[in-house]
Amino acid sequence: xxxxxxxRLLRGAQTRKVVLQRAIDIASLDSLEGASFGRxxxxxxxxxxxxxxxxxxxxxxxxxxxxxARELFVDxxxxxxxxxxxxxxxxxxxxxxxxxxxxxxxxxxxCFRAANLAAFDSRTGPVHDALFRDxxxxxxxxxxxxxxxxxxxxxxxxxxxxxxxxxDALMCAANTALQTGDDSAVDxxxxxxxxxxxAPD
Numbered sequence: 001x002x003x004x005x006x007x008r009l010l011r012g013a014q015t016r017k018v019v020l021q022r023a024i025d026i027a028s029l030d031s032l033e034g035a036s037f038g039r040x041x042x043x044x045x046x047x048x049x050x051x052x053x054x055x056x057x058x059x060x061x062x063x064x065x066x067x068x069a070r071e072l073f074v075d076x077x078x079x080x081x082x083x084x085x086x087x088x089x090x091x092x093x094x095x096x097x098x099x100x101x102x103x104x105x106x107x108x109x110x111c112f113r114a115a116n117l118a119a120f121d122s123r124t125g126p127v128h129d130a131l132f133r134d135x136x137x138x139x140x141x142x143x144x145x146x147x148x149x150x151x152x153x154x155x156x157x158x159x160x161x162x163x164x165x166x167x168d169a170l171m172c173a174a175n176t177a178l179q180t181g182d183d184s185a186v187d188x189x190x191x192x193x194x195x196x197x198x199a200p201d
Contacts, residue, residue: 027115032065032127114175
């Protein structure tokens with residue numbers, strides 16, 4: 001009986017992963033609103049009822065998509081960058097890993113966050129809160145490394161929250177450019193980011 005239960009749980013986890021992977025592709029292209037039970041069923045070949053059994057409500061599905069996208073982002077951008085020394089080197093590593101993340105891409109539409117923040121910026125509720133909580137956490141990752149770089153004298157004293165905001169905004173602009181075929185955007189953004197990492201006089 002335990003073996004049967006374990007196999008069901010494994011199948012459920014595998015099905016959940018298949019659904020969520022397709023869902024982040026859809027959400028990166030058409031925002032979270034595009035990831036409906038019906039579309040996911042059609043795209044994955046799974047039953048609509050089966051997907052609803054896993055996620056219950058559309059809001060629960062959207063929250064699961066946000067969490068899955070966050071885990072992928074941490075695994076493919078934040079964690080790999082941690083192999084670089086703290087400060088300026090890690091800011092550069094975060095940018096480089098982000099470029100890989102949007103260029104590979106892990107999501108069909110590039111950066112999941114960039115695709116969905118604008119779609120939910122004027123809304124309220126758990127999905128909006130989850131997206132913007134994730135965004136604030138990402139900004140703090142950048143700001144923490146800039147703060148460390150300032151403290152160590154690697155870069156000039158500056159408003160690190162503002163600089164993190166600027167770097168993130170540039171990344172979002174680069175994502176849009178990449179999605180329209182402008183590969184030169186990455187080098188442009190890299191040069192601007194380097195300007196924020198200027199050593200003190």
